[in-house]
Amino acid sequence: MIRTVVGTDLPSPNATILRMGGLAPLSSCEADILRDLPRQARIHPAQTELCREHQVQPPLVLLSGWACCQRILGDGRRQILRFVLPGDAIGSLAQPVLPASSTTVALTQVVVADARPLLRPSDAAGAPWAGLTKAIAMMSHVDEIILRDQVVRLGRQTAYERLIHLILELHGRLQAIDMIDGNSFSVPLTQDILADALGLSVVHINRTLQQVRRDRLLDMRGGRITIHQMDAMRRVADWVGSIAA
Amino acid sequence: MIRTVVGTDLPSPNATILRMGGLAPLSSCEADILRDLPRQARIHPAQTELCREHQVQPPLVLLSGWACCQRILGDGRRQILRFVLPGDAIGSLAQPVLPASSTTVALTQVVVADARPLLRPSDAAGAPWAGLTKAIAMMSHVDEIILRDQVVRLGRQTAYERLIHLILELHGRLQAIDMIDGNSFSVPLTQDILADALGLSVVHINRTLQQVRRDRLLDMRGGRITIHQMDAMRRVADWVGSIAA
DNA sequence: CGCTGCGTTGAATCCTATCAACGCTCGTGG
DNA sequence: CCACGAGCGTTGATAGGATTCAACGCAGCG
Numbered sequence: 001m002i003r004t005v006v007g008t009d010l011p012s013p014n015a016t017i018l019r020m021g022g023l024a025p026l027s028s029c030e031a032d033i034l035r036d037l038p039r040q041a042r043i044h045p046a047q048t049e050l051c052r053e054h055q056v057q058p059p060l061v062l063l064s065g066w067a068c069c070q071r072i073l074g075d076g077r078r079q080i081l082r083f084v085l086p087g088d089a090i091g092s093l094a095q096p097v098l099p100a101s102s103t104t105v106a107l108t109q110v111v112v113a114d115a116r117p118l119l120r121p122s123d124a125a126g127a128p129w130a131g132l133t134k135a136i137a138m139m140s141h142v143d144e145i146i147l148r149d150q151v152v153r154l155g156r157q158t159a160y161e162r163l164i165h166l167i168l169e170l171h172g173r174l175q176a177i178d179m180i181d182g183n184s185f186s187v188p189l190t191q192d193i194l195a196d197a198l199g200l201s202v203v204h205i206n207r208t209l210q211q212v213r214r215d216r217l218l219d220m221r222g223g224r225i226t227i228h229q230m231d232a233m234r235r236v237a238d239w240v241g242s243i244a245a
Numbered sequence: 246m247i248r249t250v251v252g253t254d255l256p257s258p259n260a261t262i263l264r265m266g267g268l269a270p271l272s273s274c275e276a277d278i279l280r281d282l283p284r285q286a287r288i289h290p291a292q293t294e295l296c297r298e299h300q301v302q303p304p305l306v307l308l309s310g311w312a313c314c315q316r317i318l319g320d321g322r323r324q325i326l327r328f329v330l331p332g333d334a335i336g337s338l339a340q341p342v343l344p345a346s347s348t349t350v351a352l353t354q355v356v357v358a359d360a361r362p363l364l365r366p367s368d369a370a371g372a373p374w375a376g377l378t379k380a381i382a383m384m385s386h387v388d389e390i391i392l393r394d395q396v397v398r399l400g401r402q403t404a405y406e407r408l409i410h411l412i413l414e415l416h417g418r419l420q421a422i423d424m425i426d427g428n429s430f431s432v433p434l435t436q437d438i439l440a441d442a443l444g445l446s447v448v449h450i451n452r453t454l455q456q457v458r459r460d461r462l463l464d465m466r467g468g469r470i471t472i473h474q475m476d477a478m479r480r481v482a483d484w485v486g487s488i489a490a
Numbered sequence: 491c492g493c494t495g496c497g498t499t500g501a502a503t504c505c506t507a508t509c510a511a512c513g514c515t516c517g518t519g520g
Numbered sequence: 521c522c523a524c525g526a527g528c529g530t531t532g533a534t535a536g537g538a539t540t541c542a543a544c545g546c547a548g549c550g
Contacts, residue, residue, distance in 0.1 A: 200538075203541095204537085204538055207538095
């Protein structure tokens with residue numbers, strides 16, 4: 001059930017504006033382009049493949065909902081490469097013509113918009129596109145940092161550290177799009193999904209979650225994370241705020 | 246001991262030409278630019294930091310030797326993100342002005358050249374720079390695929406699979422720059438380095454290496470890998486030749 | 491009502507890490 | 521020349537972290 005959004009309930013472009021505006025100052029003309037994204041946005045249910053590995057397709061922007069890039073091994077093992085949050089791109093904005101480097105799947109119902117309006121040829125330096133161009137460059141840079149963080153987590157951190165480190169990442173990214181309420185935020189992730197993101201088994205995710213709760217660092221249940229001791233979490237996970245928050 | 250190469254023993258630009266020429270057809274004028282890279286190349290001994298995380302510096306091209314991108318955790322744990330082979334860039338060519346997203350260290354003596362000659366403003370479409378521009382875009386795309394492969398290895402593969410998968414990656418990348426001799430190739434990696442790349446302990450790398458040898462898949466000793474059963478290796482590691490070889 | 495998705499628990503197993511020690515080669519210096 | 525140490529590979533024993541298998545509880549839903 002893919003439907004085009006119509007009528008008065010246009011999805012909000014806020015996340016995108018916050019995200020890109022946080023990466024580079026945008027002219028009012030550029031902000032208008034972002035505000036126009038929701039026209040012709042599309043809604044997809046959870047589990048939808050938003051783009052498939054090796055396939056060339058125009059880049060999208062996620063307006064609302066969560067998605068993830070993942071890869072499936074021959075025997076069914078799944079590894080989630082990164083989570084895609086509102087304001088993030090699906091498919092590279094910096095290299096729009098290359099095939100997708102991995103499959104992106106909706107984790108919740110999502111609203112996506114065609115990102116091509118952001119891609120006008122921005123040859124003229126200092127033109128009204130300079131802000132968007134820089135924001136796009138920054139986005140792909142941040143994406144790479146996120147991927148490298150993921151490598152370090154999986155390669156050299158314990159389950160306990162990985163879990164906290166990922167939650168700190170999500171916290172930082174959600175903060176940038178104003179989706180943090182005080183010391184808690186909504187996280188539509190099952191333990192199953194967390195396991196595939198952190199390279200662990202569901203059972204062990206469950207036990208690690210209990211451990212962090214017992215240690216009073218944070219609490220995760222019912223799709224919501226409440227942070228109790230941010231500083232202790234940063235210490236445990238060896239957090240270096242590489243992502244501007 | 247950093248010295249500039251002088252005199253008649255200029256380092257060969259071959260790897261770079263093979264690498265970039267394999268990613269996009271290059272005009273003779275573009276090839277000339279690559280051939281000119283070795284002028285003013287620099288030699289660094291092993292262990293040299295070629296670029297440091299967060300620091301902005303002009304991109305380099307590795308002409309010979311091996312390097313790696315790595316990150317060190319607070320308590321000394323090290324994770325190698327990717328190996329840098331001859332013909333590869335150090336620092337992004339596609340986004341030359343952004344800070345480095347991780348530290349790059351020489352694993353052997355290396356020769357590097359300033360990559361800025363490749364970066365002329367290539368506004369004019371179809372200009373003599375089109376090939377280089379495309380090759381640079383492809384390189385950053387391949388780099389991302391390599392990083393994603395690394396995530397999958399670390400997250401969802403066993404030590405045995407990881408080791409073989411990495412060796413297949415190195416084989417493919419070395420083949421592209423013509424550094425494979427029959428069924429064997431030189432690999433200046435200690436077991437210590439392999440461990441930090443694959444997220445394992447040295448001891449376990451050692452034992453896994455013995456296992457693959459006993460299984461007659463391949464043999465690694467004295468800085469050289471000999472492949473005995475390529476097809477079996479691909480099967481074991483769930484290899485999908487994402488990297489053009 | 492029974493099913494499905496999700497979270498939870500216990501027990502046993504396995505993979506991988508850690509610790510400690512030893513052998514080897516090679517370069518260095520006495 | 522030989523002693524010495526550093527770097528690298530190897531081995532055994534032990535411990536620990538994470539997986540697997542299996543089962544159960546619970547809520548939501550057709």
